[in-house]
Amino acid sequence: MSNPHFSTKERILSAAEDLFARSGFAGASLRQVTASANVNLAAVNYHFGSKENLINELFKRRLDELTAERTKSLNKALATKPVSLESILEAFVAPALHLASDRGGGQSFVRLLARAFAEQDQRLRRFVSDNYGHVLKEFAKAIHQFVPELQKEDLYWRLDFVSGALTYAMSDFGMIKKPPTLTEEQHRANAAKQFVRFAAAGLRAP
Structure with missing residues (x-):
């Protein structure tokens, strides 16, 4: 029933x-x-x-799932030897790109996420930070062991840039569209590989 x-x-x-x-x-x-x-x-x-609670619930139902997948992927990456900066970044990137390709509502949510950034909704940003900021901290801790020379402030600046670029990539606003010869899964895997290379280079920069 x-x-x-x-x-x-x-x-x-x-x-x-x-x-x-x-x-x-x-x-x-x-x-x-x-x-x-x-x-x-x-x-x-x-x-x-209220409308505010409705908006919070919109983000919660998607971000709960994304957070769980990222945490699962991070734990798997840390348990697989040798651990690398790239494997940790892939654990952060791949679940997000998978959500972005979900035609069952994930694509609408990604547009919603991009709009939240564009509109600089401080209340919503605070809600996301308060409820999901701990996940970024876990990734920051794992990443820092591969770039120990970075000060904490520099590390978080770079992770902020990585997160912003990932939101852009998730929104599919860029020039690179899926070639007709590739499946969605192949295109997503290629996007993740390219993004991880880009993010790793930025994090390792002097």
């Missing part, structure tokens, strides 16, 4: 994700979300309480 509460909540989240990605957080109203999800406003209030 289907769960009507679950299906209603998911419809609201999917509609909101698509609308916010296209129109921005301020540009799309809750009434537009409810119309797109074919629910009434009371359903949004029941499941989320």
Whole structure:
């Protein structure tokens, strides 16, 4: 038997994700979300309480999954000898690119993520930092052993640049599009390989 509460909540989240990605957080109203999800406003209030909570939940459902995959990949990389800077970076990059290629909503979320950066939503950035910042710290700790000469501030500057470039790559805004001869998986693997080379060179720079 289907769960009507679950299906209603998911419809609201999917509609909101698509609308916010296209129109921005301020540009799309809750009434537009409810119309797109074919629910009434009371359903949004029941499941989320406010527009802010709805936006937080949008990020939470995707970032919880991404965080789990990154943590799993990092632990695997650290357990596989010899450990390298490239293997740690791949654990950070590959799950993100996999999410970006997910046509079941992942692509809309990536556009939403890019919009959050572009709009400089400080409240949302704080929410992401408070709930998922520990993952970046774990990667920073693992990466630092390969670039021990970097001061902590320099390391975090470079990781910030890597994260920003990855968001750009996830959004598929760049010049490199998937060649017709490659599958999505092959194109994603090539993108990850190229990105890891780029990020490793930047982290190792004097």
